[in-house]
Amino acid sequence: MPDIRVKICGVTRPQDLGAVAAAGGVYVGFNFFPKSPRYVSPETARVLSFEAPEGVAKVGLTVNASEAELDGIVESVPLDMLQLHGSESPDRIAEIRARYGLPVMKALGVASEEDLPALAEFSQVADQLLVDAKPPKGADLPGGNGLAFDWRLIAGRRWAVPWMLAGGLTPANVREAVHLTGANQVDVSSGVESAPGVKDPARIAAFVAAARE
Numbered sequence: 294m295p296d297i298r299v300k301i302c303g304v305t306r307p308q309d310l311g312a313v314a315a316a317g318g319v320y321v322g323f324n325f326f327p328k329s330p331r332y333v334s335p336e337t338a339r340v341l342s343f344e345a346p347e348g349v350a351k352v353g354l355t356v357n358a359s360e361a362e363l364d365g366i367v368e369s370v371p372l373d374m375l376q377l378h379g380s381e382s383p384d385r386i387a388e389i390r391a392r393y394g395l396p397v398m399k400a401l402g403v404a405s406e407e408d409l410p411a412l413a414e415f416s417q418v419a420d421q422l423l424v425d426a427k428p429p430k431g432a433d434l435p436g437g438n439g440l441a442f443d444w445r446l447i448a449g450r451r452w453a454v455p456w457m458l459a460g461g462l463t464p465a466n467v468r469e470a471v472h473l474t475g476a477n478q479v480d481v482s483s484g485v486e487s488a489p490g491v492k493d494p495a496r497i498a499a500f501v502a503a504a505r506e
Contacts, residue, residue, distance in 0.1 A: 303331030312494035396420035402427030426460030464499035
């Protein structure tokens with residue numbers, strides 16, 4: 294079985310954590326972006342973090358968060374990684390890594406070849422990359438929109454750090470996405486939900502199984 298590492302992002306309930314672990318997922322994401330239907334407060338995420346099974350990495354997703362906001366999150370929640378999903382610059386990535394001593398995953402949107410140079414640039418400062426679909430103009434959310442991009446754009450490409458594929462992945466298409474891109478890490482949020490913000494354990498299990506086929 295291929296060693297495909299799966300991240301389930303936007304968990305909001307204790308049972309979500311159990312479903313991720315039972316399926317074999319290795320990352321869970323707590324979404325601290327208030328506009329998201331998957332938003333959790335630092336206080337809720339702290340409670341959830343202590344429910345996370347051993348071996349499941351806890352990732353905190355933020356969007357252009359201030360230092361005060363990040364301080365509150367990091368002080369409250371025992372995270373293993375920060376995921377920056379806004380317009381943070383390379384210098385800002387370096388500042389955050391230095392301030393909190395946590396690995397940083399930088400999310401970058403892709404819609405065309407013009408978006409690819411940024412991946413190489415940020416691979417010099419981030420610990421991991423999240424290669425996501427670029428949100429449509431005017432979208433409220435920088436990710437989690439259920440949209441995919443043309444995976445052929447990154448077929449066979451590699452960067453200086455580990456990377457994770459995201460954007461519109463579902464149990465029905467993740468196998469093809471892995472095959473086309475060569476990704477060994479994948480991220481899903483809306484693709485395993487029965488309603489916005491409500492994770493479905495059967496879909497989580499199906500997604501992980503399909504990713505590893």
